[in-house]
Amino acid sequence: MKSGTAFLIAARQCEIHDLQQLMRTSALVRRAGECVHTLQKERGLSNLWLLAGDEFGAALASQALQTRASEAALLGALEELDTSAGQIANGARLYSRVAFVLEGLEALLLLRDDVSMRRVTAEASTAAFSKLIAALLAVVFEAADSATDPGISRRLVAFFHFLQGKELAGQERATGVAAFSGGQIDLPAQQQWMDIVESQERCFAVFEEFSAEVVDATARWREAEAEAQGDVGALRALALVTSEGGRLPGGLGRTWFDACTRRIDRMHEVESLLADDLLARCRDRIAAAEVDLEAGRALLSGATAVPKGKFFERPAAGAASVATAVAIGPHLERSVLDIVQAQSRRLQAMQDELAVARAALSERKVVERAKGLLMAHRRLTEAEAHKMLRQTAMNQNRRLIDVAESVLAMSDFLAPPPPSTTR
């Protein structure tokens, strides 16, 4: 018959299994991040090329090759995944997101052809790249949302928000290229730009909140942002203070692009530090859990055969002593019961910590649901739905999340009216 001890060991094995799953999704997440990075660079160069920048042709062609290399690495990571059921937590949602990305990567071949032949507008090209990048970010989001270890969850939440912030920095680069190359900017474009800046700041605030443990990455990040103030910050200020319909000084398109590119490349260094730390953390946790499992086995085989009635006794020196005893080690007289109780308490504490990290993801979920509702009921594209939410937030001077919540609360009113019936 399976004993309490057998279930205790099984519980620890489940923990190790979950950590190994997290290691695999973290490796995938790192590749997704790399892929996002190369796509961002290709989007920016495609934009310059389409805006009659013939001098960017060589750089674009070279960048496309780098994107292909990062795609290949991502596909390799996917190939290594064991997609049989039960191997990955949250498999259904994660794999659906992956399937969407793979469709996008196939479509990218055609998009690239259209770009090289200048058969698409800069706007359409930007939108297409952005859609694919959003699909990759959704993969990272699902991975973060399914993490079962608090430290790893915090790192994934930080990583997702960093990527999202970096993506907004990429959108800002594209917005600025259009404005500086066109030599002027109007009020709606300025508002959109400011909105991108604000959203970026929110993302990086969440990133900083959850990356405090990753000391080198946060230090590198602060240093990089201080450096960017001199060029990106200055050009941004120039474009955003110009009054409505104002003209911008000529010839700044390339300057702006290069400054943003340096900023994004510095971000990419931070991203690499984050990814390294994420994988190192996974390895450390697995190693620690394996030591725990072995220690647990030894402890249980030597655990004092306390009187069975102990289950119903009141704790001798308070529950705190159980956790302390676990830390102190096997030289104390321990019963299976003590170990079981300590383990349940530890798992509960972990779940509480997890809830905090996951709450940071809920804002995005609300906005995504509101967008989905608008898309379904108002026949909008995702970009249009997002714009509608953002515009409403600006007009009403409310936060995006508050508008999204209002939309969800009003969902019944948004549905198309039922076909009228004769009575």
Add this chain to the structure above:
Amino acid sequence: MKSGTAFLIAARQCEIHDLQQLMRTSALVRRAGECVHTLQKERGLSNLWLLAGDEFGAALASQALQTRASEAALLGALEELDTSAGQIANGARLYSRVAFVLEGLEALLLLRDDVSMRRVTAEASTAAFSKLIAALLAVVFEAADSATDPGISRRLVAFFHFLQGKELAGQERATGVAAFSGGQIDLPAQQQWMDIVESQERCFAVFEEFSAEVVDATARWREAEAEAQGDVGALRALALVTSEGGRLPGGLGRTWFDACTRRIDRMHEVESLLADDLLARCRDRIAAAEVDLEAGRALLSGATAVPKGKFFERPAAGAASVATAVAIGPHLERSVLDIVQAQSRRLQAMQDELAVARAALSERKVVERAKGLLMAHRRLTEAEAHKMLRQTAMNQNRRLIDVAESVLAMSDFLAPPPPSTTR
């Protein structure tokens, strides 16, 4: 190379795997519920026996045999579980809870001996049985908390709260037996009793909220409660309106016990309906998911090879049409992309529904965390910690959950002061 289609199929296989896990935990949960029921009856009879009720000896002995039978069934269900890692969602927490229950079941053998020899007080016996029942409820709670299908999650949340409410009804029976057998009741006992009644009502309110789909069980429940008004309700009113330190009419101990037992037995019928429905729902969902998987395979093999560029196109008739198309079926021209998008949307909607059901579990988590904190920092037993929270809530005329939240907010102040250092 793995295609988007392969990941789409993998996603559906993961869903089926998750449902099969849920089926196994649901079967376990049903056995846990049965075990709780027999333990409740044994607790009540042990109480009567210990309070000098020699006439309950035979009934107690017979009940102990029934408890043993339900234990054996639970152990059988545990035996059937595949405890290898990755087979059950949330395995670490669930198995830790199971290990605790198994320790308790072993200790029960000694407790029973003590009861039969009258070596324990009625109070200590009640506390011991209650601790074991709470351990079983914790297993049901973990199962509810890890469900990944909204319909099954709602049923598990309803089932957990029903069991919890029924356990409070059992505690009320024990409280009443002590009062009616003793022939008097004081104010603190009345307050405790009223608190149990209120907690019961909250549990059954949550049960009703999440069991609306289980029509026969809710109907049977309302009918049962209406019946109980005549006996349990009347005796309860008698005990609770008696003024402070009041005497109770003699000879009502047995009457009260029998009335409560009828009420609990009727609840047990409702519980069986709920468990039947839970397992039927699991079977239905698995069957439906398997049909979906096969349909998906057929659909994907016949899916129109749409131009790859479609990924970047705006939806022709709004996103709503995708979901509609899935419902209408394979005679429509469908692309892999449409199917992927519809699936992601469906999974997202499921997760939103899940969040609603799980929120009902969060109140308990907050109270449990507050109790754990008090146990650790103030060296209290669980019962004492619970009493302290409840007493504070009564004194301050606040809800238990609000007091628990205050305790968590003040956690830093509750820790024992650090040892003083000389400077």
